[in-house]
Amino acid sequence: QKEVEQNSGPLSVPEGAIASLNCTYSDRVSQSFFWYRQYSGKSPELIMSIYSNGDKEDGRFTAQLNKASQYVSLLIRDSQPSDSATYLCASTGSARQLTFGSGTQLTVLP
Amino acid sequence: DGGITQSPKYLFRKEGQNVTLSCEQNLNHDAMYWYRQDPGQGLRLIYYSQIVNDFQKGDIAEGYSVSREKKESFPLTVTSAQKNPTAFYLCASTAGLNTEAFFGQGTRLTVV
Numbered sequence: 001q002k003e004v005e006q007n008s009g010p011l012s013v014p015e016g017a018i019a020s021l022n023c024t025y026s027d028r029v030s031q032s033f034f035w036y037r038q039y040s041g042k043s044p045e046l047i048m049s050i051y052s053n054g055d056k057e058d059g060r061f062t063a064q065l066n067k068a069s070q071y072v073s074l075l076i077r078d079s080q081p082s083d084s085a086t087y088l089c090a091s092t093g094s095a096r097q098l099t100f101g102s103g104t105q106l107t108v109l110p
Numbered sequence: 111d112g113g114i115t116q117s118p119k120y121l122f123r124k125e126g127q128n129v130t131l132s133c134e135q136n137l138n139h140d141a142m143y144w145y146r147q148d149p150g151q152g153l154r155l156i157y158y159s160q161i162v163n164d165f166q167k168g169d170i171a172e173g174y175s176v177s178r179e180k181k182e183s184f185p186l187t188v189t190s191a192q193k194n195p196t197a198f199y200l201c202a203s204t205a206g207l208n209t210e211a212f213f214g215q216g217t218r219l220t221v222v
Contacts, residue, residue, distance in 0.1 A: 043215055098202070103151070
């Protein structure tokens with residue numbers, strides 16, 4: 001079982017809609033969680049970090065963490081075509097390494 | 111400006127040849143990582159280092175080697191034992207265990 005798993009996608013949403021990206025993790029010791037956005041051919045860039053249960057909002061982005069259920073999600077409100085990218089979930093766990101999921105490709109249709 | 115610099119941006123390797131990818135950071139970060147990314151895939155961990163002169167294997171270390179002689183530098187050697195090295199290689203660093211990772215621009219390696 002992979003340590004970090006994402007809904008594989010691809011995911012398509014119309015412009016202005018809410019995009020929902022999900023991630024589960026297997027290591028209960030995991031303490032920190034990150035969402036990165038990666039455009040084709042580019043390196044990942046950090047969108048959100050979350051460390052405690054609940055919601056964390058930053059502009060159009062909301063990260064949600066539920067440690068009991070071992071999942072973390074990212075909501076993108078008012079999706080724009082420029083949001084079209086691959087979104088990577090990552091966490092640090094007992095192995096003291098930063099582990100990434102396989103990514104979800106999001107397309108926002110104009 | 112602080113950041114991570116990877117070089118070269120593009121690299122071509124002949125069969126049976128070792129090549130070294132450079133990664134330098136001036137962020138004063140303790141931890142550094144090397145990831146491999148294949149088309150349409152996520153990031154797979156090759157090696158990581160939490161401190162100078164110490165490093166650990168990641169999930170796909172076979173055919174790769176690293177060194178961490180200086181805090182700023184974490185070069186990755188792709189050896190001839192790596193049979194399918196064509197991929198996008200990303201170097202990252204973090205200030206601590208539970209902090210965000212900063213990435214270099216990546217090196218695209220192609221076997222010719």
